[in-house]
Amino acid sequence: MLFGIPITGQTISYFVLALIIMISGVMLMSLNKVMHMAVALGGVFLGVAGIFILLGADFVGMVQILIYAGAITILMVFALMLTQRGDDTASPSANGWRTAGVLVFVVLLCGAFLLVLRGTTWPVSQSAVNPYSQPTVNLIANALFHAYTVPFELVSLLLTVALVGAVVIARKEEE
Amino acid sequence: MALQPFLALGVVLFGLGLFGALTKRNIIIVLISIEMMLNAANINLVAFSHFSQPASIEGQVYALFSIAIAAAEVAVGLAILLAYFRSRNSADVKDVDLMKW
Numbered sequence: 001m002l003f004g005i006p007i008t009g010q011t012i013s014y015f016v017l018a019l020i021i022m023i024s025g026v027m028l029m030s031l032n033k034v035m036h037m038a039v040a041l042g043g044v045f046l047g048v049a050g051i052f053i054l055l056g057a058d059f060v061g062m063v064q065i066l067i068y069a070g071a072i073t074i075l076m077v078f079a080l081m082l083t084q085r086g087d088d089t090a091s092p093s094a095n096g097w098r099t100a101g102v103l104v105f106v107v108l109l110c111g112a113f114l115l116v117l118r119g120t121t122w123p124v125s126q127s128a129v130n131p132y133s134q135p136t137v138n139l140i141a142n143a144l145f146h147a148y149t150v151p152f153e154l155v156s157l158l159l160t161v162a163l164v165g166a167v168v169i170a171r172k173e174e175e
Numbered sequence: 176m177a178l179q180p181f182l183a184l185g186v187v188l189f190g191l192g193l194f195g196a197l198t199k200r201n202i203i204i205v206l207i208s209i210e211m212m213l214n215a216a217n218i219n220l221v222a223f224s225h226f227s228q229p230a231s232i233e234g235q236v237y238a239l240f241s242i243a244i245a246a247a248e249v250a251v252g253l254a255i256l257l258a259y260f261r262s263r264n265s266a267d268v269k270d271v272d273l274m275k276w
Contacts, residue, residue, distance in 0.1 A: 162247035
């Protein structure tokens with residue numbers, strides 16, 4: 001027991017992952033070299049994937065690694081490289097007063113959220129590492145193809161539309 | 176382990192993303208910050224899915240939908256950014272005033 005928290009493998013991995021996420025997030029906000037930012041972004045996404053796997057959601061964790069840490073990070077790196085001209089630094093932040101004001105606002109908002117979190121009695125609490133009755137892939141497949149068939153198809157339609165729209169918007173206009 | 180640490184992590188990640196989205200001037204960094212906020216929401220969804228009684232898969236399904244929609248949003252956002260960069264030769268939020276009067 002340390003500060004009333006039991007030392008188990010789960011809590012240790014939670015704290016390590018939370019530390020990775022927070023350090024990467026703060027680095028992302030404070031660094032000004034673009035490529036360092038991309039590495040920090042990968043750290044945040046991989047840490048969140050670890051949290052998902054820690055919560056027993058292994059399929060969602062793998063999807064997170066594939067889509068966020070793989071595809072979206074690389075896409076952001078490409079966009080950063082395409083839009084930087086020579087200098088490797090991102091454009092400077094807004095002026096100091098505004099940054100300070102936003103910082104105070106965000107800290108107050110997060111503090112209020114954390115107070116509410118602390119004050120609420122959550123009806124659910126359990127210690128099982130994996131509470132699901134079946135492998136999550138089976139459960140997700142059942143949910144997606146039975147209860148959520150129409151939203152699933154709509155998401156595929158949305159992805160198609162977004163793909164075509166992205167190609168049309170990013171295309172060079174012919175003279 | 177209880178539910179609260181995961182929700183607290185979501186709050187912190189959301190705060191970091193909100194700070195970045197409100198202060199950074201590079202459009203790509205703003206998009207990255209929005210992705211971080213979406214990730215914080217996903218953490219909450221998966222945490223509630225894990226800790227509900229009995230454990231239910233719905234939260235994970237919603238997280239998957241949210242990931243798919245975030246991917247579509249990034250694709251369209253970066254396409255708009257590239258088209259904008261081609262016409263203005265800048266990726267600064269301050270320069271986006273084409274529809275402002």
